[in-house]
Amino acid sequence: SQLNNFSCSGSSENAPLKAKFHYREGSVDGVVYQLNDTAYVKAEDGKPDYIARIVEFFETSDNEPYFTAQWFYRAEDTVIKNHSGLVDNMRVFISDVKDDNPLDCILRKVNIAQVLPNVDLAEKRKEIPSCDLYYDMKYTVPYLTFSNIDNENVKIESENNAEKSDWSLLDLYSGCGAMSTGLCFGASISGIKLVTRWAVDMNKYACESLKLNHPETQVRNEAAEDFLNLLKEWEKLCNEFIFKPLESAASDEKADDEEPETQSDFEEFEVERFISVCYGDPNEQKKPGLYFKVQWKGYDSNYDTWEPIEGVSECKDAMRDFVTKGYKEKLLPLPGQADFICGGPPCQGVSGYNRFRNQKAPLEDVKNKQLIVYMDIIDFLKPKYVLMENVVDILKFAGGFLGRYAVGRLVSMNYQTRMGMMAAGSFGLPQFRMRVFLWGALPNQNLPAYPLPTHEVVSRAVIPTEFEEITVAYAANENCKLANAVYLKDAIKDLPAVNNDESQDERNYGTTPITDFQKYIRAPSGKLYDHLPYKLNKDDYERVCKIPKTKGANFRDLPGVIVKGRKVEWDPAVERVLLTSGKPLIPDYAMSFVRGTSTKPFGRLWWDEIVSTVVTRPEPHNQALLHPLQDRVLTIRENA
Structure with missing residues (x-):
């Protein structure tokens, strides 16, 4: 033997x-x-x-x-x-x-x-x-997954999630809250009531929009690193005023009683109460730290001020009242209180639109710092679940340096992880928009799978060969019937015509929806909102008006250029055409973009196409964003 x-x-x-x-x-x-x-x-x-x-x-x-x-x-x-x-x-x-x-x-x-x-x-x-x-x-190689071991000899006690009535979610880099809203909808299908308790974003307009739609959410307009520092200070405050042993608290009160009253700092102003707290530099004096917003006794809200903790540390009663109230209302999450954290750390440091990317040390680029901050927040709060979203370039750039870092951080914290790549078009949208999603789950939780595609999609991106295993798709031997791809005509052809200088924010449709997508996307009120485009300047508008209304039209169809192979060149036989302003009809940047090989500048979309990715600033200088038949870029509503 x-x-x-x-x-x-x-x-x-x-x-x-x-x-x-x-x-x-x-x-x-x-x-x-x-x-x-x-x-x-x-x-x-x-x-x-x-x-x-x-x-x-x-x-x-x-x-x-x-x-x-x-x-x-x-x-x-x-x-x-x-x-x-x-x-x-x-x-x-x-x-x-x-x-x-x-x-x-x-x-x-x-x-x-x-x-x-x-x-x-x-x-x-x-x-x-x-x-x-x-x-x-x-x-396991499929979806590059780290997960619990299926072993009868070693049992991991799973938490009974059914006993928990509400799950709390923290949305980082929230924007207007689309990601958290979608997660809450999806969780409800599984019988889980997921509620966005907290949201953080730098853009004040996005925060205002989110608060308007989700009044129950604590929305914070601040940098994520300031939010992390605030969480650490909040834990200290709760330890002092909420969790401190009663004997110790009584001893402190007795010591306070024995101290002579010193109110020199407040001879003119007396603290009525604290109404908010933040970490940063709210007074813009280059003195970052923990600040309380103070309502002064005898004065209205016009006199409210942000005061550093050092200046109000003697106001123990007011501080205790504020912290106690904040703790009960879950003003901020303590470790273990956020069941779910989602977010997409800003990706400018790896984006293909950034020509100055740091290939050798991506994490030293300040534009990539938020990935570290995101993971530090997870490390501090220890949520049950994490879902991170980002551009595919985190896997393409520098050998996938940032994507690998994200997985490494989660695994080092003992999270199960799973990485998947999904295109929005695979789920019935008229844009491709491939994104990477990274799941994290505590050992006592089930590691979620990814939803499989529902629609055919027009592919518009190259998948990194090394990461082919994370493409979310049906197996090659699975026989499945997907719905037809959704194109631009299916989404926006029912919308009324508007001009470049349109200013009407609310109107009636005046048309009948034809496709299922058009019927689904219309508001119940029947009103059409935000159907106005990013207004082009006079020069760009004049250029757009000269772009033919045909499929594939772009700046190359304007007079003064010739195309040799894939590259555009100036036509030596034609004098350079000028605009009314005296500037050239075809700008130099259009000719030099991607070394003269790109057809995107001032490009028209067409009805049987999709949009690759909706961008924040919809200028037509390096993206095909023009309406098929109208002299303008797509409107806010069309982009949405």
Whole structure:
């Protein structure tokens, strides 16, 4: 019943091996290995040895000794790659990958312990027994997933989510709240009442819009890093005024009573109450810190001011009242109170529109700093679930540096993770808009799957080869019937004509919806809102009026240029045409954009096309944004 290492070839064949005998143990260089032992396995020269569990010993029909290995991954062997330093170097990840190898590839035994995953890293370290390596998750290639291990011997206690009536959500970089709103709708289908309790965004107009639509939400118009600092200060305040032992609080009150009253700072103004709190520089004096908004006794709200905590620290009663009220109303989340965090950290540092990207050290670029802040907030609040959204460039840029960092941070915090890439067009929208979504889930939660496509879509992007496994799609052998793709005509052809200088914000449709999309998207009131375009300046408007109203028309159809192959050039036989203002009809930037190969400047969309991605500033200088038949860019309503 023991398999000894004979003279082996040192490599396994691609063809399936036929086993003549199976064994319970094997011997390599005098060392006996049992089934389910773990061992280092010979790797290529210059590479670290592989790590495997021995799940089978057998002798082939050619009398060669072999073993079947179930492989472990180190962090650097996974999608995390060059961010493996984020993960404990003793930690490895079991896989479902198994293959057959010559017995003499086994080098030596390694002691690998299985431990329970635990988001409390300090507690987890206490539970790790004496060992060489340990594992608490498995890694699978589809969707580059880190997840709990299916093992009857080790049970992870799952939280009973059905017992929780409301789930609290924090929407970071919220904009107007579209992502959190969609998540709340989706959660309701699963019988979970998810409520957006908090939202954070730098844009005050987006915050005003979100608050108007979601009055129950605590909307904060501030930078995410200021919000993180505020959360840390809020926890300190709650510890002092809410969770402090009663004896300690009574002792403080007695000490306060013994101190002589000093109200020199408030001889003229006396604090009535605190009405808000923030971290930052609300008075714009370059003095960032914790501030309270004060309502002064005897004065109306016009006299409310932001005061640093150092200036009001003696007002204990007012501060206790404010913190107590804020704690009861969940003004801010404490660790463990936010069940769900969603958001898309700003991506300017990796966006293809940014010509000055830092390829060598992306995280040193201030434009990418928000990804670090986002993960720091997750680390502090420890939500049950995380959903991050971002542009595909986080996987294309610098070898996927930022995408790998995001996964590494979550795994280092002991979150299960799953990465998927989905196009909006695959779910019935007339734009492609491919985005990356990263799930995170605590070990005691189920790691969600991604919704499968419902519609055909016109592909408008290149998927990074290394990340093909995360494209959300049906398997090649699955027979499914998808709905027809939705095109521009299906979405906006029912809308009335408007001009470049349109100013009417509300109107009647005056038309009948034809397609299912048009019927679905109309408001119940029957009113048409925001059907006005970004107003072009006089020069751009004059240029747009000269673009033919045909499919594929763009600046190349204007006089004075010729096209050779893919590149546009000036026509030497034609004098440069000028606008009424004296500026050139065809601007230099249109000719030089993407080294003269782009057809996007002043390009018209067409009815049987889709929009690749809706952009924030809809100028036609480097995007095809013109209405098919009208001399203007798409309106706010058409873009929506």
